[in-house]
Amino acid sequence: MIYADNAATTKLDKDAYEAMLPFLLNEYANASQPYSFSRKTKAALKKARQMIADCINALPEEIYFTSGGTESDNWAIKGLAFADKEKRAMITSAFEHHAVLNSCAAIEYLGYPVAYMWPTKAGLIKADILEKYITNTTRLVSVMFANNEIGTVQPIKELSTMAHSYGALFHTDAVQAVGHIPIDVQDLGVDMLSASAHKFNGPKGVGFLYIRNGTSICSYLNGGSQEFTMRAGTENVAGIVGMAVALQKNCENIKNNIAHLYNLERIIVERLNKCGIDYIRNGIENGLPGLLSLSFKGCSGEQLLHRLDLQGIEISTGSACNSVKTEISHVLTAIGLEDNYAKGTIRISFGKDNKCSDAEKIINELIHVIHAL
Ligand code: PLP
Secondary structure: OEEOEOOOOOOOOHHHHHHHHHHHOOOOOOOOOOOHHHHHHHHHHHHHHHHHHHHHOOOHHHEEEEOOHHHHHHHHHHHHHHHOOOOOEEEEEOOOOHHHHHHHHHHHHOOOOEEEEOOOOOOOOOHHHHHHHOOOOEEEEEOOOEOOOOOEEOOHHHHHHHHHHOOOEEEEEOOOOOOOOOOOHHHHOOOEEEEEHHHOOOOOOOEEEEEOOOOOOOOOOOOOOOOOOOOOOOOOHHHHHHHHHHHHHHHHOHHHHHHHHHHHHHHHHHHHHHOOOOEEEEOOOOEOOOEEEEEEOOOOHHHHHHHHHHOOEEOEEOEEEOOOOEEEOHHHHHOOOOHHHHOOEEEEEOOOOOOHHHHHHHHHHHHHHHHHO
C-alpha cells in the first residue's frame, strides 16, 4: 500500500509509540492523586507541556491538553463567546474545517452574530478582506492556519495584527500546520491556536489548545480541576507523552521534511504538466508542503479514488458522492472552482515517510487511470 492521505491522519511515530508504552502498562496512576505512585505521571505531563510549549515558543502554562483538534476549536469559539456576553460579534472564513464552522453555527443559534469571509480564488484570506468585516464590536476573529483540502497557508501575522488593532482576539485552527511548518506564537501574535497530535505522527484522540496568558475564556468541559481548572477530565497521559515526542521530533527535522515533501510534489507536478491532461492545481500560492489538490476536467474524483485504491494507493477526494448527486466540498465552492473541475478533485497529501518511488508510482497510475476513464 502507498499511503498518501496524511492530511486525514498520519502514522504514529515509532519513538512516540515507545515513549507511550510505560504509561499504558505500568505507570497508570491518575496524575491528580497526591501519593508517590502518581509522581511519574505528573512529571510526564509537566515535561510534555514544556516540550510542546518549546516547539511553538509558548509558555508551558499556556498549553492546555484536549482530546484533539475538534475539541480545541469548540473550546476556543464557544469558550470565548461565553466569556463576554456584551461584545459578541465573531468573524471566521467560509472555508474553515467543520469543527470551526459548526461551533460558529452553534453560537449563532444562541444569538451571537457570525460573519463568514470568502477567500480569494487562490484560497487566501488576506488582511484587506478582514478589514471589510471587522469593527470595534468584534470579539473574535478565527482563521485557519492552513486549509485541510487545498493546503493554502494564511497570512496569520497580518490577520492577528489587524484583529488586535480593532480590539478583537485572534484564534487559528493550526491542525494542519503544527509540526509541518515552523510556528512561533509570539511572532505571529495569536491569542489561541488549536492542534491535533494525529496530524503530526502522534496518537489519535489527543491535542492541545494554546491560550495566551491573560486571555479571558470560559472552560468548555466542566468537572474536576485538571488543566489549571480550565479543562476537566483525567488526563490521557500516554497520549500526551506520545504527542510531545512526535511534535518535538517533527520540529527538529522540519527543514529536511519540508524539502523532501516539496520534492515529492515536484515529481507529480512535472509529470502532469508534460502529459497534456487538463487540470488545475488548487491553492498553488503559499501551499502546505506535500499537499496537492488537483482538479481534473470532466473527471469524477470518486472514480479516481476507487481506481487508485484498487492499485493500493490511498488518497482522498474534494467532493462526496451520493446516489443522487456529487456534493462539491464547501472549500472548493468557497474558492469558486468551476463544477466540471471541482467534481474531478483529488487530494494527495504526502508525509515524511513517503518515498520518491511512491510519488512516481502515484503519478504513473493516475495518468493511466485518467486516460482509461
Ligand atoms: N481542523 C482541521 C483543519 C482539520 O484538518 C481537522 C481534522 O481533519 C480538525 C480540525 C479536527 O481534528 P481532530 O481530528 O483532531 O478532531
